[in-house]
Amino acid sequence: MSERPATADAPAGTEGEAEPPPTLADALTLGLTGAEYELICAKQGGPPNQVELAMYSLLWSEHCAYKHSKKLLRTLPTEGPHVVMGPGENAGAVDVGGGLVCAFKVESHNHPSAVEPFQGAATGVGGILRDIFAIGARPIAVLDSLRFGEPSGTRSRYLLDGAVAGIGHYGNSIGVPTVGGEVYFEAPYEQNCLVNAMALGLCPRERLVRSAAAGVGNLLVLFGASTGRDGIGGASVLASAELGDDEDKRPTVQVGDPFEEKKLLECSLELLQRGLVVALQDLGAAGLTSSAAEMASKGGVGIDIDVAKVPLREPDLEPFEVMVSESQERMLCVVTPRDLEQVLDLCEKWEVGGAAIGTVTETGRLHVYDGERLVGDMPVSALVDDCPLYDLAPAKPSEPIYPPPAATLAMDATPLQALLALLASPNIASRRPLFEQYDAIVQSRTVRRPEQADAAVLALPDSSALAVSIDCNGRRVAADPYRGTIEAALECAANLACVGAEPLGTTNNLNFGNPEKPHIAWQLTEAVRGLGEACRALEAPIVGGNVSLYNEGAAGPIYPTPVVGMVGRLPDAARAGRLGFAREGNAIALVGWDPQRGAPSLAASELAKLRGEPLPDGLPPFDVQRVIATQEAVRAAVRVGELSSAHDIAEGGLAVALAECCLANGLGARVELDALTRAPSADALGDDTPAGADRPNPSLPLPILFAEYPGRFLLSGPRAALEALAPQTSVEIVGVVTGAALEIALAGETLVATLAELAEAHRALAALFP
């Protein structure tokens, strides 16, 4: 048996022949600043010992303390009529009727995935699922939001293959369907990929459980997997600093075991169903340290933990290692002494380990024991609440941050060439090769699978349904963090509208670079301002989320990527909208087009990217209320049930949306767009077009075909049903569903693409997964 280091033997303040306690230099190595170390010494009444310093360094890390984002996050709307549980718990929850609540949250696992994509992504899914069942909800769906460099690069391919396989490995094995998601390929994500996972759960309202420890004398039971050395320092080492040479950080990435989590999930839900649990909390970043401190803080109590009682995967873990290990598939609960035996019996039934490792006290302190010896003693409030929060110093960059993308399409490409190039672009091509690797239907709730509709639809027991979407076009946020973020939230709501759902609540994951740099601070500040405004306007408050900063390396920062996930509800699952044209002879309507707005801009569009154009400084303005009114009209029309299809116009603009509607069921369309070239009024072309954006030019057909801006939809159905939307929004009947080709007549020319040509282009990603 190895000797324990003296520091672990020596509680704070005791003397002996011990090695000296850790120093300022050790604190700096763990990522704390000198001032933070001083503050810790003041809170502790002297230098912290090894256990204490390790625990402080994690809880005071960016990842756990949100020290650069917390002040901004306080500006977001978090309350609304549907909100049952807001930010601060393991996940937020909204009321969905019928006595049920939907718990949901998005979380990132970016840095682990950049170091080891398979396990990084897998444990990202595992972590977000635990957040959902930690509040008592059965996970019913996963969505993922992924960002990589261009798929032609070998590093991007490695990260993409690993991340997709890892998500599938975990989600498929645990029996939770992956029902949707998004993926973008852009050079700024080449080194620092993004892996965000969102999960939803359902539970009866009265069975929601919180994480506040309560009842002095109650016991803490750690259950699930045993504790090992994996993931030590994951939160502070990986997630709270820029990426560097990360080969040697691979051991800080945790390893996932979905079978263990499946048992843990069922065991947790049965514990709750039988009323055996006072409080429940999952173990994520910073492991036992974070979960115990959070539970104590929320309950206003103290906790004593004995690390000697923690079941270990390998012998001889130091007390600090036990406290900071990020071994996966573990939960912590508070139970009464009377119920302990039943709790442990249930753990045995589900073949998960379970051990009473501590007690709830009235001290307000976190005591760590190793058997009889006190090896750590900290005020809970110091650990959880006293980490300094930092003001950002935002400054709009004077120079462009991002180099222009590499051109892959000639400026003089014909509209047909541009359409086919767009359909084959990695950001637009069919995601089938990816989503086919996920089980989208387990649990028998999936009413709309990927590529059937703009949002995933999940049936509820009372014949209504949930709808969910996750979105963010980072390139547009990079061009204009404020408007780009509003667009991301509106895009989610547009997707919900297309299936007939109205938003209930929002979750978000703010993925940004180093916030200590003024230009990143500016991106973050502007994005949060936009997010707050959009969520207020949509009446879709933020119920929880996550912040991932320092997403940059030697090559620069990622595009600012405030991923937005939105959950909505529709009254009749059977009437959920579909995106594809479905009936020969149906009329096709462009809805939400604003004739007063002037010719649309190609700025920051996918076409601009393919042409290698630099990002504009700012996006064209738009009227948020007008966009929301259009969404409401579309939602209402879908709910009536007379439309055949509803599709939001997004990346690639109108022409790509038309092609997507054709490809869904293999039906062609004949479309005439000259009505869109009507000369706009003079002031609509006025001075609010930002510098760097394309000057509107009504004579050019390309912006009509390929411009991107929020608030437009393509609907198909009987002409009368389409025209019925006219009082609420603009409706332009542009064509008819017919034939085996997409024909678009515009400005005296007709673009003709056969369905076979379109499908061939749209299959471009299949080559990545032979």
Place this chain on the structure above:
Amino acid sequence: MKFGVLQFPGSCDEVDALLAARRVGEAELIWHGERDLRGADAIVVPGGFSYGDYLRAGAIARFAPAMEAVIEFAESGGLVLGICNGFQVLCEARLLPGALLPNANLRFTFRQVELEVARPDTSFTSACARAAGTADETPVRLSIPAKHSWGRYHAEERTLDELEERGQVLLRYAPGQNFNGSLRDIAGVCNARGNVFGLMPHPEHAVDALTGSTDGLRIFESMRLTVEGAHV
């Protein structure tokens, strides 16, 4: 008519199977550690990852106490349906011939597939037959989702010949639908006695038009007809 649906700690589709079975009869879950089949008239071994399947799909589940009871039940002529992981378990338990290997593309793949009913006259497929007097003699098709990593049906040539001669191949992937590389497009086979049937696609996920198709219900309906016919 009562179905018993086995539940292993890593089962994923057991509740789906339970709900599908309840559309045609009674059904309840049977915990893997139990030997009592609770008077079930037919058993479903469901999809999922029984004990994690880190060794080889179904390799450990065949030794479960509940599976010992299922083997006895099958040997006495009881109807046993294995879906996906359940098919793998039944092959590992030697209740069915052959084995399931990793998909040809080496990836988990989820796809709605078209199946052809090769034998519409068995205990598991009788409800798939066309109405008497129909002139159409092409095979009946079922649209059912499949989702698995290890679904490539494999057996020796001699065994495959025997299976076809004895009419034990009940379902095949329709032309162009065999994504996993199964030999002779086999999607589902039964034992020589005809009372144990395994298939990779998931009929329990095709029982409601709201979530896709209702074609899978016919497998459960066939089993009900068989059991109730035997009781008459």
